Amino acid sequence: MNIVLVERLGAIIAGIVVGVVAFYALYKDWQATGIENNVFKLMLFLLGIGAILALLAGLNVIGFAPPKGA
Amino acid sequence: MAVASLAHDAHGDADQLYIETRELRLQGFLLFLVSDCVLFSSFIFAYLYLRNSGQGWPPPGIHRLDVAFAAWNSVVLFGSGATMHYALENYKHGHWMRYMWFLLATIVLGAGFLGGQAYEYTHLIYGEHVTWSGSGIFGASFFTLTGMHGLHVFFGVCYLSVLVLQSAAGVYTRGKYFGITAGTLYWHFVDVIWVVLFSIFYLI
Numbered sequence: 001m002n003i004v005l006v007e008r009l010g011a012i013i014a015g016i017v018v019g020v021v022a023f024y025a026l027y028k029d030w031q032a033t034g035i036e037n038n039v040f041k042l043m044l045f046l047l048g049i050g051a052i053l054a055l056l057a058g059l060n061v062i063g064f065a066p067p068k069g070a
Numbered sequence: 071m072a073v074a075s076l077a078h079d080a081h082g083d084a085d086q087l088y089i090e091t092r093e094l095r096l097q098g099f100l101l102f103l104v105s106d107c108v109l110f111s112s113f114i115f116a117y118l119y120l121r122n123s124g125q126g127w128p129p130p131g132i133h134r135l136d137v138a139f140a141a142w143n144s145v146v147l148f149g150s151g152a153t154m155h156y157a158l159e160n161y162k163h164g165h166w167m168r169y170m171w172f173l174l175a176t177i178v179l180g181a182g183f184l185g186g187q188a189y190e191y192t193h194l195i196y197g198e199h200v201t202w203s204g205s206g207i208f209g210a211s212f213f214t215l216t217g218m219h220g221l222h223v224f225f226g227v228c229y230l231s232v233l234v235l236q237s238a239a240g241v242y243t244r245g246k247y248f249g250i251t252a253g254t255l256y257w258h259f260v261d262v263i264w265v266v267l268f269s270i271f272y273l274i
Contacts, residue, residue, distance in 0.1 A: 057273060
C-alpha cells in the first residue's frame with residue numbers, strides 16, 4: 001500500500017476521533033465557570049479546529065501533496 | 071501510596087496557603103503562556119510578512135512541503151491534547167489508574183510527534199537539501215518556528231514525565247493538584263500553537 005495513502009488514512013481516522021473527542025469534551029465542560037475552565041474551553045475548541053484541518057488535509061481538500069514520484 | 075492518598079483526601083485537604091495562592095499561581099502561569107504566545111506571534115508574523123513580500127512562495131528550487139505526513143503527525147499531537155484533557159478529568163474524579171494511563175498515553179504521543187518531526191527534518195535536510203542557514207527565508211523560518219515548537223514539546227514531555235513520578239510518589243492529592251492543571255494548560259497551549267504552524271506552513 002502506498003505510504004502517502006496510509007498517512008492520509010491515519011490523518012482522516014485520527015482526525016475524526018480527535019475532533020469528536022475535543023468537541024464532546026467542550027460540550028461537557030460548557031457550563032463550567034472560572035478562568036481555568038474558560039481557557040480549557042477555548043483550547044478544546046482550537047484543538048477541535050486543528051483536528052478538522054488535519055482531517056481536511058488528509059482528504060486532500062486543503063493543503064498540497066506533491067505528485068507521485070516528484 | 072498515591073491511591074491511598076487520593077482516598078484519604080476525598081474531601082480535599084488543601085491547606086490554607088494553597089487555597090490562598092492557587093488563583094495567583096494560575097494567573098502567573100497564564101501570564102507565562104501569554105508571554106510565550108507573544109514570542110511565537112512575533113516569529114509567525116515575521117514569517118508571514120517575509121513570505122508575502124517575496125516573489126512567489128516557496129522560493130525557487132524548494133518544493134512545497136508534503137501535507138500528508140504533516141497531517142498524520144499533527145493528529146498525533148492533537149490526540150495527545152485529548153488524552154491530557156482526560157487525564158486531568160480522571161484525576162479530578164478520583165480515577166487514579168485511568169489518570170496515569172492517559173498521562174502515559176500523552177507522553178507516548180508527544181514523543182511520537184517529536185519522532186515524526188525528526189523524520190521530517192531528516193527528509194528535508196538530506197532529501198531536499200533544505201537547511202536552516204542555506205535555504206533563505208523559507209529554511210530559516212521553518213526550522214526556527216518548528217524547532218522552537220519542538221523544543222516546547224520536548225520540555226512538555228519532560229514535565230509530564232516528572233508529573234508521572236510525582237503522582238506515583240503521592241505528591242498530589244484530590245484537593246492539591248495545580249501541577250497537573252498547569253501541565254494540562256501547557257500541553258493544550260503547545261497543541262494550539264501547532265494548529266497555527268500547521269496551517270501557515272502546510273495549508274496556505
